[in-house]
Structures are given as structure tokens and as C-alpha cells.
Amino acid sequence: MTHAQPTQAQPTQAQPTHADHSLDSFGDAAASATRVTPGNALRPEDIAISPDKPNDDVAEYALRLGDDSLILAQRLSHWISRGPELEEDIALGNIALDLLGHARSFLIYAGHALGKSEDDLAYWREEEDFRSVWLFEQPNGDFGVTIARQLVVSIYQHLLYSRLVDSTDPTIAAIAAKALKEVDYHRDHATQWTLRLGDGTAESHRRMQAALELVWPYVDELFDDDPLIDRIGDAGVRPSTLREQFDADIAAVIDEATLDLPTVPRAMGGGRRGLHTEHLGYLLAEMQVLARKHPGASW
Amino acid sequence: MAAAPLQPVPAHASPADSSATDQAGQAYFDRIIAEDSRIEPKDWMPEAYRKTLVRQISQHAHSEIIGMQPEANWITRAPSLKRKAILMAKVQDEAGHGLYLYSAAETLGTPRDVLNQQLLDGKAKYSSIFNYPARSWADMGAIGWLVDGAAIANQVPLCRASYGPYGRAMVRICKEESFHQRQGFEILLELSHGTPEQKRMAQDAVDRFYAPALMMFGPPDDDSPNSKQSMAWNIKRFSNDELRQRFVGMIVEQAKVLGLTLPDPELRFDEETGQWIHMELDWQEFKDVIAGRGPCNSQRMARRREAHENGAWVREAAHAYAEKKMQQKAGAA
Numbered sequence: 001m002t003h004a005q006p007t008q009a010q011p012t013q014a015q016p017t018h019a020d021h022s023l024d025s026f027g028d029a030a031a032s033a034t035r036v037t038p039g040n041a042l043r044p045e046d047i048a049i050s051p052d053k054p055n056d057d058v059a060e061y062a063l064r065l066g067d068d069s070l071i072l073a074q075r076l077s078h079w080i081s082r083g084p085e086l087e088e089d090i091a092l093g094n095i096a097l098d099l100l101g102h103a104r105s106f107l108i109y110a111g112h113a114l115g116k117s118e119d120d121l122a123y124w125r126e127e128e129d130f131r132s133v134w135l136f137e138q139p140n141g142d143f144g145v146t147i148a149r150q151l152v153v154s155i156y157q158h159l160l161y162s163r164l165v166d167s168t169d170p171t172i173a174a175i176a177a178k179a180l181k182e183v184d185y186h187r188d189h190a191t192q193w194t195l196r197l198g199d200g201t202a203e204s205h206r207r208m209q210a211a212l213e214l215v216w217p218y219v220d221e222l223f224d225d226d227p228l229i230d231r232i233g234d235a236g237v238r239p240s241t242l243r244e245q246f247d248a249d250i251a252a253v254i255d256e257a258t259l260d261l262p263t264v265p266r267a268m269g270g271g272r273r274g275l276h277t278e279h280l281g282y283l284l285a286e287m288q289v290l291a292r293k294h295p296g297a298s299w
Numbered sequence: 300m301a302a303a304p305l306q307p308v309p310a311h312a313s314p315a316d317s318s319a320t321d322q323a324g325q326a327y328f329d330r331i332i333a334e335d336s337r338i339e340p341k342d343w344m345p346e347a348y349r350k351t352l353v354r355q356i357s358q359h360a361h362s363e364i365i366g367m368q369p370e371a372n373w374i375t376r377a378p379s380l381k382r383k384a385i386l387m388a389k390v391q392d393e394a395g396h397g398l399y400l401y402s403a404a405e406t407l408g409t410p411r412d413v414l415n416q417q418l419l420d421g422k423a424k425y426s427s428i429f430n431y432p433a434r435s436w437a438d439m440g441a442i443g444w445l446v447d448g449a450a451i452a453n454q455v456p457l458c459r460a461s462y463g464p465y466g467r468a469m470v471r472i473c474k475e476e477s478f479h480q481r482q483g484f485e486i487l488l489e490l491s492h493g494t495p496e497q498k499r500m501a502q503d504a505v506d507r508f509y510a511p512a513l514m515m516f517g518p519p520d521d522d523s524p525n526s527k528q529s530m531a532w533n534i535k536r537f538s539n540d541e542l543r544q545r546f547v548g549m550i551v552e553q554a555k556v557l558g559l560t561l562p563d564p565e566l567r568f569d570e571e572t573g574q575w576i577h578m579e580l581d582w583q584e585f586k587d588v589i590a591g592r593g594p595c596n597s598q599r600m601a602r603r604r605e606a607h608e609n610g611a612w613v614r615e616a617a618h619a620y621a622e623k624k625m626q627q628k629a630g631a632a
Contacts, residue, residue: 085610200615286375299378
């Protein structure tokens, strides 16, 4: 087991995809006032020009992780300009941007095996081709529901990426290494808000408890194993092996927040096989509408 | 002639010596302005200067916040993942600008809550450009290129504003705005070199945003009552018309690179005056939009109020939780 190998994560200049007609170089186009990206971190553009190609199974695995993050980024981005305070517009936007970055990296890598670009995969696949699990497509609800979803996702992703940095696939390991630092912040954000809302006012306690009940049916699916996991071996992480630590971590937060662990039954799930809830179709319709109006166009 | 070193005069130490402080303060203030130096938050300043700044800085902050809406409108539909990431980062920057500006206004003694309430109550203004709809993806380009471009032309001189915290906030904001302008330009460039439909989309966006962007500099000089005082106080450095002409000169060349036309039949460079001449703008429309009769005024305000109201229970919870933790800490000590 090796950690992210620098040879795979070499920072390189992104190759312009078209002739550069602009007045000068723009630098990092996604640079932001509120988000500092370390200069040597792996960017989607670096993966795009890397010659490494996953086998079909690892590509399918990358697609799963990429779709999870893409769908959640799409959900969270809706909060920008609608947050309970300005700081949350920034924080949720930041988290969405991180997730979108992870999604792009995974999709670009998967696309190397499939002969497709990140945008082919995001904009031109049908609902049943998406491999995300149901939790990620759940609607934002009120701020409490969004935080409950974030709490589950960030604890899960933190455990996942902590292990995935040791993937035998160097690109997967490198993406995980970058994502891990960001997801650590997401987990802190969700934890702090769960505490504030759970142990804030009677109203916030009630809403936060209801929010947990609402997202809980979708927790189990995150930890389902399936034959693909057997096939990829140490390139991936067996989801069921994350469960025990997840249960301990989330129970500690829920307990400190004076909330109760929900006992609602699980939903059947099926996202990894392309079976989705009713919500995904609308989400994709909105995300894909403009790209699909202009087949072959570049943006 | 070397001036004696200036001793700052603090704002009122006690009510008893207020008139003496006022006199010394005014003298200090006048010299700072005459020397084109900077007033800092603890310094004495005329009430009218303070009021003007609070109004201007908070209007600017509100503009950043309302200005997030037309662009947020396209985040979920951005046509490529890279563009989506860039747009998200941009809108997030705008929230950040709002935060620094509210902080700068707070140094003048008006808390952010009060300023926010003025916005929600419709008592405070924001830039009227954001009351125009963002109808197409190309508007993300036109807003970046023309609206952020006009904002930069307006704001670069404000980096030298006599009020320290404002000038310093503007330095950072201008750096980021110039990034945004380039991104907008890049969007239009890609569209104008794309399919015929994309090019039409780009031209349509420029056609719609050109005149409103020129109006962002404010009314013509002969109809701009506050400008003179602001210039005397070294807050404003150039007149509305000067800035407007300078901006037109900038975008003429850039439009050529884009291969798009500016919708202005009267646009020409006047060799004699060395100035760009542009068409007469529809100032009645400008006044109408400011007065609330623009295409999106009520939509923008409704969205801001809705976010504020939906967030009330969250802010109350955060407040209650912080109080609880403070009490627990005090109890444990």
C-alpha cells in the first residue's frame, strides 16, 4: 500500500482545449477569495492530461464516487444566495465547489476508460446511467435537512477517503488524498451545525430531529457491498467495512447534540445499479438542459 | 514646506469637551484631506462624511449580495462542469465582497444587522443593474465583461478613497473583480467563436447589458448632486461621465477581439476632445429601475427576504447555542 504517488499527482499546466484568443493568461480560473487551494494539489485538469487509464471495473468504481459528489454538488449549489446567513452562502458554496472538484476528477478518470469527457458523462448520460446512491439526490429541504445529509455524507466520505488514499490505483489514491483534506472541513462544518441546531432552541431541536429521520432511510445503502467491490479488490474500499466506525462517529455527534439516533427502516436503494428515486430526473433535467440544447458545442 | 507631524484627533472622548474636540478634529480632518492622506475608524470625522460613507459602502455591499442572484440563477444549468465551478467560485467571491464591505461599514459604527434590515425594508438601494434578468448563459459572460468591467472602472479609483478601511477593502475586491471580468470575457469569446446560435446568444446578451452597464456610473455630471462633495472629500476621484467615457474606450477594443458589436450607433472617438462619444442613455429608464419599476426589483427583494426569513430559526439556534456554551463555561470556571 502506498500513499498518493507524486508522479501521478504532478501539478502541470492545464492544456487549453481551444486556441487561446484571450488577452492574457487567466491563472487558476476557479481561484476564489474565500477558498485557498494549495498550489500543488491535484486538479481535474491534471488528470485530464494524464495517460493513466483505469480498467473497466475501476472506471465503474470511479463513476460511482464521481456521481455521488456531482449530484450532491448540484444540490448544494442551490443554497448559494439562499443561506440563513452570508457566511453559510459561502460555506455551502465552498463545500459544493469542493465536491464538484472531486466529481470532475473521478469522472475524468472514469472517462479515460470509457472514451468520454467529464462533460459527456455529466450532461449526456440518462438517469439510469448514473451510479450515485439515493442519499445524494435527496432534496435540500430546510437548512436542517441539508445539514443532516451533510453530516452523514461527510462522516462517510471522510472514512472512505481516509482508506482510499491507500488504493492500489495511484490516481484514485491521489484524488482521495486531495479530497480528504477538504472533506475533513465538511465534517467539521456539519458537526458544528448539528450541535448548534440540536442543542439550540426547541424549534431547531425539533427540526433537526425531523431532518435526521428524513435522511436516515438512505444511510444503509452507502455501506452495501456488491460484486464490483469484490472485483476491484484493494483499488477500492469495501463499503461494509466502514460501517462500524461510521456508527460510532455519528452516534457521538448526535448524542452530544442532544438528539436521538433514528430507528426508521432503510429504503431499498439501487443507485449503484441505476435505479433512482423520483428526485433525480428533475435534478438532471435542470443540470443538462442547456448543454443538450446545443449538441457538439463547446463552452 | 514640511508640515508638522499630524496628531490624530480621536472621536469624542467625553460629551463635555465635544465642541473643542470638534474644532480640533475638523482641523485634523481638513489637513488629512488636503494632504490626500487617510482617515481611520477612530479618527474624528464630520457626521456628513460618516453618513455618506455608510450609505455608499452599504449600497455597495447590498449590490454584491443582490448581484449574486442573477448569476446563481445559472449555476445549476451551467453547460460544462468547469464553467459551473468557475461560476460558483465567482458568486462565492461576491458574498465575500459583501462581507468585507459590511465590515468596512461597521467600522463607521453601523452594525451589519441594521444595514441588512435597511435592505430588507427597501430603505437602502443597490446597483440597479441587478434588477435586469439573466436570461441566457451568455448573460454570465456579459455580466462579467460589462457589469464587472464597469464596476472595476468605478472601483479602482476607490482604492485611494480617503477612508482607510474602504480603500483597503477595495484593493482586494478590485483584484477579484478583474478576474471575474476576464472570466466573463472568456465566456463571450468561447460563444462568439462557437456555433451560430452561440454567437447570437452572445450578441443578444451584449445588446441587452450595454446600456444598463453604462448607466452604472450614475447620472450625467450635471445631474449628480452628491458627486461634488464626495470628490471634495477624496472619496470619489473622477466624475461619472469621465469614468463612463474611460470605460467605453476600454470595451471598444475588447469588443473587436470578441467579434461582437456594441449596440451604439453613435459610438465614435472624438479626436478633438480625445474622448469617446456614446449614445444618449435612457435616464428615464434608469430612474424607473431605481424607483422599483425594473424587471426584477420585486423578485430580487422577495428572494432576499425569503432567505432571511427561512434562516431565522437557524440564526436563533446558533445564538442560543453560543449563549448556552458561554454560560456552561462561566459555570465551570
